[in-house]
Amino acid sequence: MSNSKVAKDVMIGIFEYPHVPYWFSIAQAIRIVKVSFISSKKYPDPMAILVFDEKYNLMGTLTLKDILRGLEPRFLKPSEKAQGISENESALSLIWDTLFTQGTKELAEKPVSEIMVPAKHFVEPGDPLTKAAYLMLHHDLVLLPVLENKKKFVGLVRMIEVFDEISNAIIKE
Amino acid sequence: MELIDREDHQKLYLQLYEILKKKIESDEWTVGSQIPTEEDLCKIFNVSRVTVRSAVMELVRQGYLKRHQGKGTFVFKKAVSDGITMITSFREIPFEKGLKFSTDVLARTVMMSVDDMNIRLHVPKDKHIIYIKRLRLIENEPALLQETYIPYHICPLLLEEDVGNQSLFELFEKKYGIKITCVENHIEIVYISRDEAQVIGLSEGSPAILLNQYFYSGETLIMYTRSIKRTDKFKFFINLERKAA
Numbered sequence: 001m002s003n004s005k006v007a008k009d010v011m012i013g014i015f016e017y018p019h020v021p022y023w024f025s026i027a028q029a030i031r032i033v034k035v036s037f038i039s040s041k042k043y044p045d046p047m048a049i050l051v052f053d054e055k056y057n058l059m060g061t062l063t064l065k066d067i068l069r070g071l072e073p074r075f076l077k078p079s080e081k082a083q084g085i086s087e088n089e090s091a092l093s094l095i096w097d098t099l100f101t102q103g104t105k106e107l108a109e110k111p112v113s114e115i116m117v118p119a120k121h122f123v124e125p126g127d128p129l130t131k132a133a134y135l136m137l138h139h140d141l142v143l144l145p146v147l148e149n150k151k152k153f154v155g156l157v158r159m160i161e162v163f164d165e166i167s168n169a170i171i172k173e
Numbered sequence: 174m175e176l177i178d179r180e181d182h183q184k185l186y187l188q189l190y191e192i193l194k195k196k197i198e199s200d201e202w203t204v205g206s207q208i209p210t211e212e213d214l215c216k217i218f219n220v221s222r223v224t225v226r227s228a229v230m231e232l233v234r235q236g237y238l239k240r241h242q243g244k245g246t247f248v249f250k251k252a253v254s255d256g257i258t259m260i261t262s263f264r265e266i267p268f269e270k271g272l273k274f275s276t277d278v279l280a281r282t283v284m285m286s287v288d289d290m291n292i293r294l295h296v297p298k299d300k301h302i303i304y305i306k307r308l309r310l311i312e313n314e315p316a317l318l319q320e321t322y323i324p325y326h327i328c329p330l331l332l333e334e335d336v337g338n339q340s341l342f343e344l345f346e347k348k349y350g351i352k353i354t355c356v357e358n359h360i361e362i363v364y365i366s367r368d369e370a371q372v373i374g375l376s377e378g379s380p381a382i383l384l385n386q387y388f389y390s391g392e393t394l395i396m397y398t399r400s401i402k403r404t405d406k407f408k409f410f411i412n413l414e415r416k417a418a
Contacts, residue, residue, distance in 0.1 A: 019283040019301055032285045035298040054280035056332060
């Protein structure tokens with residue numbers, strides 16, 4: 001992989017994804033997902049929203065899974081102390097259905113900052129893709145920000161490009 | 174009856190807006206009368222509910238229509254004047270010399286459209302928008318809370334600018350060569366929300382002046398600004414001058 005591509009060779013532009021400030025509600029984020037992806041039938045992999053602070057610094061990312069997780073009632077989330085709740089899982093999910101209209105709509109008013117995945121890990125434009133792969137695997141990330149001089153957000157590396165590059169190296173060898 | 178032309182490059186809601194506006198201006202829909210429901214308009218013009226809603230909202234914004242919760246939408250006024258035309262100048266009374274002005278930039282970021290912002294900015298809903306929120310202070314006291322929305326494609330480099338010490342108007346004209354040819358002002362008295370009150374230093378529900386401004390370069394809307402002004406800090410002056418024959 002020594003002559004392989006680096007992050008800047010495969011990164012995609014940040015305007016490929018919708019942007020929101022951290023104070024937007026989950027409900028507003030849902031409307032943006034509908035307009036940007038579902039209604040327009042654009043299904044990028046992954047479908048995500050970028051969350052920024054008031055100085056336009058990247059704060060985190062928000063996938064469809066994160067949004068659904070944010071709408072899940074607290075009682076459905078596994079407690080750290082609970083063990084072996086699998087038998088009750090389907091019953092609990094039915095309760096979510098009965099409470100859906102009132103509880104879930106209230107949860108949708110929470111700001112996206114409460115449910116986003118914080119952007120703690122990043123690569124520099126010149127970093128090898130193996131570094132990107134390592135960070136994505138070990139921190140369960142679907143998108144990895146590319147920051148110039150640890151500050152300027154210039155792009156995003158996705159799993160698909162990382163996979164493609166690493167798999168090419170294997171196939172060629 | 175005038176219908177939507179689907180071969181026309183103009184957006185459907187703008188075509189519908191023009192058709193409905195003509196109905197008001199020609200007195201086909203008289204002041205005080207109720208207009209057809211959204212559903213009826215969809216059927217009459219064979220367009221979606223979103224198109225009808227966007228056109229009606231624009232007419233509401235322009236003052237042609239007024240919505241009454243639970244009752245319907247009514248013709249509010251005929252916005253064109255048949256009388257003498259005047260040149261109108263509107264300005265704020267100048268402040269005393271020597272006052273200290275400053276600006277706090279509360280936010281400068283990028284967002285997507287929510288509510289009717291895409292209609293206000295005449296852009297599709299999935300376009301990125303630059304958002305700038307500034308608090309203007311006079312003698313270190315809050316006087317004006319201003320939120321500005323600019324379609325990102327109009328001036329991407331604006332994100333790199335110091336918007337605390339420079340006027341957006343001047344940046345557009347002098348640095349980026351975007352000449353502002355028209356500014357449309359809408360003024361209202363409003364009662365401010367709790368969030369606005371906290372920032373501007375008043376109590377919730379206090380009256381304030383709301384100034385909505387639409388900045389055009391030719392026919393392109395380049396910026397929308399929503400300003401909340403403290404009534405104790407600003408005075409206005411309107412001058413009407415008969416146009417030369």
